Amino acid sequence: MLKPEPLTKESFTPFGDVIEAENRDYFMINNGSTRRYHKLATTQVDEGSGVIINIFQATPLSYPLHIMMLERHPKGSQAFMPLLGNDYLVVVAPPGEVPEPDSIRAFHAKASQGVNYHRGVWHHPVLALTPNDQFLVVDRDGVGNNCDEFFFSEQIRVILAPN
Ligand SMILES: NC(=O)N[C@@H](O)C(=O)O
Numbered sequence: 001m002l003k004p005e006p007l008t009k010e011s012f013t014p015f016g017d018v019i020e021a022e023n024r025d026y027f028m029i030n031n032g033s034t035r036r037y038h039k040l041a042t043t044q045v046d047e048g049s050g051v052i053i054n055i056f057q058a059t060p061l062s063y064p065l066h067i068m069m070l071e072r073h074p075k076g077s078q079a080f081m082p083l084l085g086n087d088y089l090v091v092v093a094p095p096g097e098v099p100e101p102d103s104i105r106a107f108h109a110k111a112s113q114g115v116n117y118h119r120g121v122w123h124h125p126v127l128a129l130t131p132n133d134q135f136l137v138v139d140r141d142g143v144g145n146n147c148d149e150f151f152f153s154e155q156i157r158v159i160l161a162p163n
């Protein structure tokens, strides 16, 4: 059974960045009225591609969830930031030719935390916990395929239990 662990900058390092203000460095801007939590994550795109900003509106899958597939974006990073104040789940595996079932990890992301998957990191499509939840998504826009999907064989039973 795959149980989500708390999402922290340190624990997520093999997969990308955590976008959050809590306990992060900042400097003051706008004449002292604003804290700038600077460069919490960086976007990665291949030569000649651009970075776009989207909103994903997602509905929860049913849990416990049989993780049947993971995907990766070989040409660029992909960041998710919750917009409506809800926690969500993140399921990832390290970059590699195919995702290794034993290396799959799940994280419980707080509503104040975003994630930035580095290019090539295997991840499950967005896992909302609240109906019609919305996320700001920053990712790559360019020519060519930027989404590889990998489906596990029937015998591989990775079950995500959120609580
Ligand atoms: N396919 C798509 O745009 N969404 C996925 O990449 C995802 O990570 O949710």
Ligand code: NI
Binding pocket: 071, 073, 078, 123, 125
């Ligand atoms: Ni994705």
